[in-house]
Amino acid sequence: MFKIYKYVLPNGLIIIFNKDKYLKNSAVFNILYKVGSKDENFNKTGIAHLFEHLMFCGSKNITDYDHIVSNIGGINNAFTSQDYTNYYIELPNNKIETAFYTESDRMCNLNITKDKLDIQKKVVIEEFKQIYFDKPYGLSDSIILDMAYDKYQSYKWNVIGKNIDHIYSISIFDIKEWYKKYYNPNNAIISIVGNYDIHYIYELSYKWFNKIENNFFSNKKVVKKNINKKLNVVKKQYSKIINNTVYKIWNIDERLSKNFYMMHLFAELLSGDKSSKLYQSLVINKNMFLNIDAYIIESIDCGLFVIEGKIYNNIKLDHANIVISNEIINIIKNGFNNFEIKKVQNQTELRILFNQMNIIERAFELSLFEMMGNYELYNKEIDNYNQITSENICECAKKFIKDNNCSTLYYIKNE
Amino acid sequence: MNNKILLPEHYPLQNGSNIFAFFINNTSITKIDLIFYNCYNDGNTFLINKCLKDLILLGFKNHSSTDIYRLINYYGINTYIENYKEYIIITFYFIDRYINNVLYIMNILLSSASFLQNDLNKYKYQSIYNLYNKALYPEYLSKLNRKKIFFGKKTFYGYTIQLKDMINLSRKDIFTYYDNIINNKNCNIIITSNENNYNLVQKLKLFFEKISYGNNTLIKNLIFDINSAPIDKYHIKNDNIQSILSMGKIININYLHEDYPKLIFVNTILGGYFNSRLMMSLREKMKYTYDITSNLYSFKNFSTILIYCFLNKHYTKKSIAIIYNEINKIINSKICDEELNKVKKYIYSQYINSLDYPFNFSNYFKRFLSIKDYNKYYTNFENTINGIKKEEIQIIAQKYLYGKYYEIII
CATH class of the missing domain: 3.30.830.10 (Metalloenzyme, LuxS/M16 peptidase-like)
Known part of the structure; x- marks a missing residue:
C-alpha cells in the first residue's frame, strides 16, 4: 500500500x-x-x-x-x-x-x-x-x-x-x-x-x-456501442504471412467497470499459459491451431476483448471460427474451478507488484487512475481481481460473448 | 547521492554451487537467478539453448508438462530464461509467501526432467511453423544475417538455428545437454529478497545444498578468434517500404579492460542516447529514420559495436555515408566541453538511478561472476565517469572505432 x-x-x-x-x-x-x-x-x-x-x-x-x-x-x-x-x-x-x-x-x-x-x-x-x-x-x-x-x-x-x-x-x-x-x-x-x-x-x-492560465477545453467521451449489430466478417489477403489467422473481437465495458476486471481474468483463464483451457483444447488436443491468444485492448471508455488464432494451413477458416465460438460457449457453460481462478489471480498479483516496483510505471499509473476517477484506486487493483469468482466471470462473459457483439477478421495468406 | 554498489553475501555450497544473496529493503517479491555456463559448440546446443524456455517444461518423471505449467502459474511464479552464447540464466520471480511451493517446483524442474516424446514431437511441429513465420519478419532476417556475417556462420557466435537442427532434435540430445549444462556443479545462484527474509534465504541455501542434478561438467573454453571475423557487405533485396541497416565491428577488448568504461562514453556520444550524434543527424536533421542506436556489447574475450536502424529505403546509401562521417568526426576531433559534461551526467545518472531498482543489483552482478573483485569494476567505472577528459575520448575513438565496418542491408 x-x-x-x-x-x-x-x-x-x-x-x-x-x-x-x-x-x-x-x-x-x-x-x-x-x-x-x-x-x-x-x-x-x-x-x-x-x-x-x-x-x-x-x-x-x-x-x-x-x-x-x-x-x-x-x-x-x-x-x-x-x-x-x-x-x-x-x-x-x-x-x-x-x-x-x-x-x-x-x-x-x-x-x-x-x-x-x-x-x-x-x-x-x-x-x-x-x-x-x-x-x-x-x-x-x-x-x-x-x-x-x-x-x-x-x-x-x-x-x-x-x-x-x-x-x-x-x-x-x-x-x-x-x-x-x-x-x-x-x-x-x-x-x-x-x-x-x-x-x-x-x-x-x-x-x-500556479500562474499558468486555462483555456476552454472539453474532452470527448467515447460513447459505448450498442450491442445488436449485423454479423460482421471481413476477409483481408496479404502475401507476407504463412498461417491464416482468425481474429474474433467483442466490445466490452469501460476500464474501471467490474466487467473489465472479469473479462481480463477471463482472457487469462482462456490462454494465459499453456495449461489454460482454450490453449489445451485447440492447440494441444484438437491440434488445429499453431497458437491461440485471448487479450484485451484496453481503452478508458470502452475496450475490446480479442481472440486471435493462428491456424494450420489444412484447416478452413470458417471451421476454425466455429470451433473457437463453440469452445468458448462450452467453457462459459462449465465454468472454472477454484484452482484455475486462484492461478490467474496469483499471476495478476505478481504482475501488479512487479509493475509497482518500477517508479516510472508507478508515477504514470497514479496519473492514469486519477484521470479515470481516483488515484486511490491504484492501491485497490489487487483486491479488485481477488474478489472475482468463477460465477462472476461466466456471467460477465455471457453478457459480452454474443454473435451480435462480435466482429470477425480473417487474415488470409495471398497465394 | 548514494552510489554504493551493494555486494552480496556469498555462500559456497559443498555440492559445487555458489549462492550469492542480496538483501534489499523495498520488495515483496523474491528473485532467484540460476546461471549455467555453456560448454558445447554444435547445432544441438544452440538449438536447446534457444528453446530452453519451452524444453525445460516438456514433461517430468511424475508430472506432465501441463501439470507443471499449471503449478508454476498457480503460485504466480514468473519464469524467465535469458539465452546468451556464453551462459544461460533461468530466473524465477515469486511472491514470498509461496516459497515452499517454489522449492517443490524447482526440484522437479531441475532433477526430474524426462522430456516426454509426445510433447517433444508436438513442440518440434509447432517450432518448425514458427521458424517459417519468423523468417518473414525483416528484423529477424536482419538479426540472423548479422550474426552470420559478423562472426562467420561456422563459429559458436555466428551459428544460427537451421530447420534441420529442429527436425533432428532428439530426447537424447536434450538429456546430454542437461547432464552437461543444467548441472549443479555448473551453477551459480543469485537470490534477491527482502532484508527481513533471512530465513527464506537460509531455506533456499539448504535446498540448493541438498539437490543434485546433472552428471558431468565438460566446460570447453569458448574463445572466439576475432581475426577470423569477416568484414563484409551483405544486401538482401525485397519489396519492403523501409530498409533495415546494421553496421558494426568487433573490438578486441571486453568489459574487464580498463578502456571499456571510456568506450561506453564513445558509444554513447555516437548513438547511445536520444541526443546522440547519429540521432541528431539522421533523425532530427535528415529525417531518414525514426530511431537509430549504436550499442556496445561485451562478450568473453571481445566486444561489438552495432549501429542499427530502420531507414527510408531511398536514402540507405546516403545514410551509411552519414554514419561513417559521424564516426570520423569523433575520431578526428575532440568533443566540446558541453557535450562531454552532458554525456558524463547522462551516464552517471543512468547508473545511479538504476541502483534504486532492487533487482538491478543482481542484474549487474550476474555479468561479473567471473570477476573476483566485482567492486573494483565499479570503482573504475565511477572514476572514469568523474575524470574522463575530451582528449581521452578522441584517443579511445581512434583506437577502437577506426577501421572497416560490416554492413547488412535488408
Missing part, C-alpha cells in the same frame, strides 16, 4: 505525490494530459501523437528540451494513447525542480514553427512505416479497431493516425489549436514519486504552475 497525497492548484492542475523513503538517488516527474487520439476528428487523425513529438522541439525559454534533461542526468520520454498523452522524466532526486521548470515552460510557452512541424511529420511517417508496413500481421490492429468501433466512436483508428496522408495534411493551424485547447493546467495531472517532504513538492508546484 503506497502513501499517496493529492492536491489541486487554483487553476485546476492536479498534483499526486507518492513519498517513497527507499529511493536514495532518483525520482520521477510524470505529467499526463487528458487528450489522446480519441479527441481527433475522424478525417484528420494523428495529431495527438504528432503533437507529442513537437513537445520536445523547444519552448520560449528552453530551446532544446532533451539537452536540458540530459544535462542534469535525466531521461525522458512520452507516449500517446487513445485517451491520453503522457510525458515523464526520471532524474536525480536533487534535480526535481528542473522538471517543474521544463514542464511548466512547455505547458504555456511551446514554440511551434512550420519547420519543426515538417521535420516531425517526416519522422512520424518513418515511425508509421516501421510499425505497420513490411511486417506480417502488421495491419491487423488497424483493421480490428476499424471493424470493432462504429463510425461515431473515435477509438476507431490507430493512435499514430489512420494513414500517412492524414499525417501529411496536419497544418500548423491544427497544431496550434490543439495546443491551445488541450495543453492547460486543468487538463493535466502531475504525479511525482520520490523521497521528498510534501511541502517541498507543494511549493514547487505552486511556484512553477
Whole structure:
C-alpha cells in the first residue's frame, strides 16, 4: 500500500505525490494530459501523437528540451494513447525542480514553427512505416479497431493516425489549436514519486504552475456501442504471412467497470499459459491451431476483448471460427474451478507488484487512475481481481460473448 | 547521492554451487537467478539453448508438462530464461509467501526432467511453423544475417538455428545437454529478497545444498578468434517500404579492460542516447529514420559495436555515408566541453538511478561472476565517469572505432 497525497492548484492542475523513503538517488516527474487520439476528428487523425513529438522541439525559454534533461542526468520520454498523452522524466532526486521548470515552460510557452512541424511529420511517417508496413500481421490492429468501433466512436483508428496522408495534411493551424485547447493546467495531472517532504513538492508546484492560465477545453467521451449489430466478417489477403489467422473481437465495458476486471481474468483463464483451457483444447488436443491468444485492448471508455488464432494451413477458416465460438460457449457453460481462478489471480498479483516496483510505471499509473476517477484506486487493483469468482466471470462473459457483439477478421495468406 | 554498489553475501555450497544473496529493503517479491555456463559448440546446443524456455517444461518423471505449467502459474511464479552464447540464466520471480511451493517446483524442474516424446514431437511441429513465420519478419532476417556475417556462420557466435537442427532434435540430445549444462556443479545462484527474509534465504541455501542434478561438467573454453571475423557487405533485396541497416565491428577488448568504461562514453556520444550524434543527424536533421542506436556489447574475450536502424529505403546509401562521417568526426576531433559534461551526467545518472531498482543489483552482478573483485569494476567505472577528459575520448575513438565496418542491408 503506497502513501499517496493529492492536491489541486487554483487553476485546476492536479498534483499526486507518492513519498517513497527507499529511493536514495532518483525520482520521477510524470505529467499526463487528458487528450489522446480519441479527441481527433475522424478525417484528420494523428495529431495527438504528432503533437507529442513537437513537445520536445523547444519552448520560449528552453530551446532544446532533451539537452536540458540530459544535462542534469535525466531521461525522458512520452507516449500517446487513445485517451491520453503522457510525458515523464526520471532524474536525480536533487534535480526535481528542473522538471517543474521544463514542464511548466512547455505547458504555456511551446514554440511551434512550420519547420519543426515538417521535420516531425517526416519522422512520424518513418515511425508509421516501421510499425505497420513490411511486417506480417502488421495491419491487423488497424483493421480490428476499424471493424470493432462504429463510425461515431473515435477509438476507431490507430493512435499514430489512420494513414500517412492524414499525417501529411496536419497544418500548423491544427497544431496550434490543439495546443491551445488541450495543453492547460486543468487538463493535466502531475504525479511525482520520490523521497521528498510534501511541502517541498507543494511549493514547487505552486511556484512553477500556479500562474499558468486555462483555456476552454472539453474532452470527448467515447460513447459505448450498442450491442445488436449485423454479423460482421471481413476477409483481408496479404502475401507476407504463412498461417491464416482468425481474429474474433467483442466490445466490452469501460476500464474501471467490474466487467473489465472479469473479462481480463477471463482472457487469462482462456490462454494465459499453456495449461489454460482454450490453449489445451485447440492447440494441444484438437491440434488445429499453431497458437491461440485471448487479450484485451484496453481503452478508458470502452475496450475490446480479442481472440486471435493462428491456424494450420489444412484447416478452413470458417471451421476454425466455429470451433473457437463453440469452445468458448462450452467453457462459459462449465465454468472454472477454484484452482484455475486462484492461478490467474496469483499471476495478476505478481504482475501488479512487479509493475509497482518500477517508479516510472508507478508515477504514470497514479496519473492514469486519477484521470479515470481516483488515484486511490491504484492501491485497490489487487483486491479488485481477488474478489472475482468463477460465477462472476461466466456471467460477465455471457453478457459480452454474443454473435451480435462480435466482429470477425480473417487474415488470409495471398497465394 | 548514494552510489554504493551493494555486494552480496556469498555462500559456497559443498555440492559445487555458489549462492550469492542480496538483501534489499523495498520488495515483496523474491528473485532467484540460476546461471549455467555453456560448454558445447554444435547445432544441438544452440538449438536447446534457444528453446530452453519451452524444453525445460516438456514433461517430468511424475508430472506432465501441463501439470507443471499449471503449478508454476498457480503460485504466480514468473519464469524467465535469458539465452546468451556464453551462459544461460533461468530466473524465477515469486511472491514470498509461496516459497515452499517454489522449492517443490524447482526440484522437479531441475532433477526430474524426462522430456516426454509426445510433447517433444508436438513442440518440434509447432517450432518448425514458427521458424517459417519468423523468417518473414525483416528484423529477424536482419538479426540472423548479422550474426552470420559478423562472426562467420561456422563459429559458436555466428551459428544460427537451421530447420534441420529442429527436425533432428532428439530426447537424447536434450538429456546430454542437461547432464552437461543444467548441472549443479555448473551453477551459480543469485537470490534477491527482502532484508527481513533471512530465513527464506537460509531455506533456499539448504535446498540448493541438498539437490543434485546433472552428471558431468565438460566446460570447453569458448574463445572466439576475432581475426577470423569477416568484414563484409551483405544486401538482401525485397519489396519492403523501409530498409533495415546494421553496421558494426568487433573490438578486441571486453568489459574487464580498463578502456571499456571510456568506450561506453564513445558509444554513447555516437548513438547511445536520444541526443546522440547519429540521432541528431539522421533523425532530427535528415529525417531518414525514426530511431537509430549504436550499442556496445561485451562478450568473453571481445566486444561489438552495432549501429542499427530502420531507414527510408531511398536514402540507405546516403545514410551509411552519414554514419561513417559521424564516426570520423569523433575520431578526428575532440568533443566540446558541453557535450562531454552532458554525456558524463547522462551516464552517471543512468547508473545511479538504476541502483534504486532492487533487482538491478543482481542484474549487474550476474555479468561479473567471473570477476573476483566485482567492486573494483565499479570503482573504475565511477572514476572514469568523474575524470574522463575530451582528449581521452578522441584517443579511445581512434583506437577502437577506426577501421572497416560490416554492413547488412535488408
